Amino acid sequence: MAITLPELPFASNALEPYISANTLSFHHGKHHNAYVTNLNKLIEGTPFAGQDLEEIVKTSKEGIFNNAAQVYNHTFYWHCMKKGGGGKPTGKIAAKIDEAFGSFDKFVEEFKAAGATQFGSGWAWLVLDQGKLKITKTANADTPLAHGQKPLLTVDVWEHAYYLDFQNRRPDYLTAFVDHLINWDFVNSNL
Numbered sequence: 628m629a630i631t632l633p634e635l636p637f638a639s640n641a642l643e644p645y646i647s648a649n650t651l652s653f654h655h656g657k658h659h660n661a662y663v664t665n666l667n668k669l670i671e672g673t674p675f676a677g678q679d680l681e682e683i684v685k686t687s688k689e690g691i692f693n694n695a696a697q698v699y700n701h702t703f704y705w706h707c708m709k710k711g712g713g714g715k716p717t718g719k720i721a722a723k724i725d726e727a728f729g730s731f732d733k734f735v736e737e738f739k740a741a742g743a744t745q746f747g748s749g750w751a752w753l754v755l756d757q758g759k760l761k762i763t764k765t766a767n768a769d770t771p772l773a774h775g776q777k778p779l780l781t782v783d784v785w786e787h788a789y790y791l792d793f794q795n796r797r798p799d800y801l802t803a804f805v806d807h808l809i810n811w812d813f814v815n816s817n818l
């Protein structure tokens with residue numbers, strides 16, 4: 628069974644004015660879609676054909692890994708956002724963040740710093756690592772799923788994620804993501 632491009636979990640204009648429908652049309656419709664198309668071409672006739680996406684991410688290398696991980700990371704990223712999201716977390720994650728980072732403000736500072744200091748393309752993450760909350764960053768297509776960590780939250784810091792709306796102001800994109808977009812219900816559901 629081929630890997631398919633999932634629908635966005637919100638309307639294409641739902642994240643405006645922070646992430647525009649124009650950004651999403653390229654980011655989901657072109658970039659994410661291209662990773663799906665490339666992955667299906669690369670796995671055709673290999674033992675990876677018919678495996679589920681997470682299995683492919685955990686066991687593949689190089690070209691197949693890069694495309695599979697990008698398909699996985701993008702699908703995960705869309706679910707990390709919602710209209711009217713962001714701000715202080717609710718649910719179980721709120722207490723866990725206070726316990727791990729001291730306060731929500733400290734978490735925000737560290738999460739934004741991870742995204743701002745990822746050199747070039749990549750991702751900032753909140754993960755569970757051996758049961759503990761950690762902030763990490765990965766380069767290019769790399770993903771915590773390939774390193775035995777459980778992803779809870781991610782933000783895409785490739786330029787294609789923010790350049791049409793924020794140009795080179797990656798820190799402003801990160802602030803908008805944290806203040807207005809994070810879907811804490813999804814983060815809680817990953818715990």
Ligand code: MN
Binds near residue numbers: 654783787
């Ligand atoms: Mn992207």
